[in-house]
Amino acid sequence: MSAPGAETKLTKKDFVSDQDVRWCPGCGDYAVLSQVQKVLPELGVPREKFVFISGIGCSSRFPYYVNTYGFHSIHGRAPAIATGLKATRPELSVWVVTGDGDALSIGGNHLIHVLRRNVDINILLFNNKIYGLTKGQYSPTSEVGKVTKSTPIGSVDHPFDPIALALGAEASFVARSVDVEAKHLQEVVRRAHEHKGGAFVEILQNCNVFNDGAFADVTEKASKADATLVLEHGKPLVFGKNRDRGIRLRDFQPEVVELGNGVTEADLLVHDERNPALAYLIARLGPPRFPTPIGVFTAVERPRYEEALGAQVEAARKKSPPDLRALLDHGDTWIVR
């Protein structure tokens, strides 16, 4: 890339705005912000070409803290705004930062449609399974029975799985990472950027005030190796502290198996990012019977919305060059003298 502005090497500092960060001390959002700010200068994109768009919620404060173009919009609508921007300015690198309430509740419709259309934007969904900004109501990813201020005797709502939802919405890139897994998160964010098409990234993020420890099993040192399944393209699904367990498919049902005693890696499911059916199967894995998969579930190429739209405009221009006079002077006309 030889775009102007990219010649001077950018650093993390270039992506830190002059605004005070106002998340609660200990919030997982700090870690995500920091990793994103680390990755952005390495993407070969001039700073002025980045645009961060958000909705409402704790995560949606994100654009204020990144020194790029930014738009803190209204609840749930960031994907719609991003669609209009990317459709007319495809050369920009457009990011949507959202949360489980913003993207899956009030903005659910926009989320599924932006993914279906495959608009080439990157969506970072911070999932903390709780409403933080409104001070602790259950969210569409909260587990059944969740006791919150609005569900004092437990929530009766069945939750969404964001990954399964994104896959169901035909997303061409679907990944999951964890706020405190710095390297993994950086890599996933980079992959999302590199993907040509709509990229959906769920980031498991701890709200230490209203839902502390929601993902403790995948973040605590003692448990995380056994509770996490790290997806790698072309590799068998192996996990565990001693990498001695894996996921096998029997009668179309996944099961956890111990390696050894005649069971080898060759018996395990092998991850394939290009196979959305497999991605959906893996998306259904998770506690209590299975480890939580993280990494890229699927990455497939299909036509991008803004590219197809731009191509239609271009084709129309070639077919009939724009002529305003002819446009107005169209159809049956008559002259009055």
Place this chain on the structure above:
Amino acid sequence: MPDGAATPQKRVELRDAVVIRFAGDSGDGMQVTGMQFTTESALAGNDLATLPDFPAEIRAPAGTLAGVSAFQLNFSSNEVFTPGDDLDVLVAMNPAALKVNLGDLKPGGILIIDREGFNEQNLKKAEYERSPLEDASLTRYQVFQADVTKLTTAALQDLGLSARTVFRCRNFFCLGMTSWLYHRPIEPAEAWLRDKFKKTPELVEANVRALRAGYNFAENAELFAVSYEIRPAKIAPGKYRNITGNTATALGFVCAANKVGRPLFLGSYPITPASDVLHELSALKQFDVYTVQAEDEISGVGAALGAAFGGAVAITTTSGPGMNLKAETIGLALAVELPLVVTDIQRAGPSTGMPTKTEQADLLMAMYGRHGESPVPILAAATPADCFMMAYEAVRIAVKYMTPVILLTDGYLANGAEPWLIPDPDRLPEIAVDFRTDPHGFFPYLRDQETLSRPWVLPGTPGLEHRIGGLEKEYLTGNVSYAPTNHEQMIRVRARKIAGIVREIPPLEVVGPADGDLLVVGWGSTYGAITQAVRELQAAGHRVAQVHLRHLNPLPADLGDILRRYRRVLVPEMNLGQLVRLLRAEYLVDAIGFNKIQGRPFKVAEIVTRCVKLLNGKATEERAR
């Protein structure tokens, strides 16, 4: 059929104006017939106005009262301002069409009927106990019964078409008859058919034959003894085309974006009666037009706002129910101060209401339908052709003042049509946009001293990276601020910015005496009926004047003075009194509302009658004094 040469010369009478309505089942092609008759009339040099009236259902059960579709046209050798009050001619293809429309036919008016349409089955569907053709119920009219179906079938018999196809050519037979009756040229309809059915030549042949058969039948048969001539109208010289409000709206936006030199972006969700603007613009991509059919109304306006952030000329189009859903994003647009045009093609509400019927009851929603202090400029088109200039003006104001603008039209303007003096695109007003590129001294909310608008910056401009959002902002920097006095300052500056748009509004045109007994104030699509009514009142010697508002917020600077120069002020509106409420609040004048909420435009006579009553009331009061 008798030979042309043997036909006795029929009498020709002169008429100034004719109001004709084609009515039939929604599958009978009445809209096409009406539009073709309109084109013929325009080419004959008449001034005209049209009003389609169709059921909400795509295909209501055939022959039923709910399924009646109609198209009305007023054509004249004088200036025309409305589609006409009462009908001189009604073409009724079946009993249901007769029943629904007969009440609008003048006594002595011409009633043209397809006799075969009045069979037992259709009479039953139209809830007639016996045929109106056989009792005395039509004696007040000149009834012309023609065997349209039989004659059409005879004309097409050697073409080997299905009975159904033949039946669907009946409308062109009727067009032929009426074209002869009013000396319309049928060549434009033939040309249209050739183009429309170019892939199915047999349909061209069938319809052209039906058209000619109808024309010849009217000329030769004994049915019609008289035909009518309507001489060309004296209208401003130039090149004209017929245009509907929705087409004019679409073209206005295209021309405005072209003038700005940026892409036009439409985010929209299909809704009656606004969808045609989406259709029109989707077919104009060569003009750098991007259309997104969004997943919902909210996304439509959201995508438009995103495009505006990126520097496009951004618009969204909808009707009342969609406006409700867009309110939140309009609020965001005015808080972040980005240009956006929201077109509300009003229809009868509340809720789903009557989607295909017109109303102008969204004015107060446009004014006040958002939380917080959230003023936006409001424009309203007065006629179908006026939609072009008002759409253009809406864009001009939006980009100059960095604000969302609401453009109000309505179902009547959207589907109604009138001749349009085709403008020269090079002579349209300038729309200058100066994207900020200089980082020196830049603040996102640094305001232009005159307009108070903030700079528009294209993302991608180096050194001007900044964040905007819906949270309250610090006056200059745009940083988030909860400071009490800053909030009031921002509320006031946003209000001042919109109020300042008054400098863009030209002086009002007062039609009539500069002072007098009565001023009729209108806005939107009531223009035609009010204009015609005021003309008639003036001709009758009344001291009556008219002003018509195209700018509803802010209101024109000279309006207050004008209102006070008349003893009475009457405000006809297709709502329960919305503008009248604004005028009374703003100017403390005792304006009186005149309200009709029937999904139909005012008739000229209704306004005349109301004005006369007011004028006489005044006389009575004065005598009493």
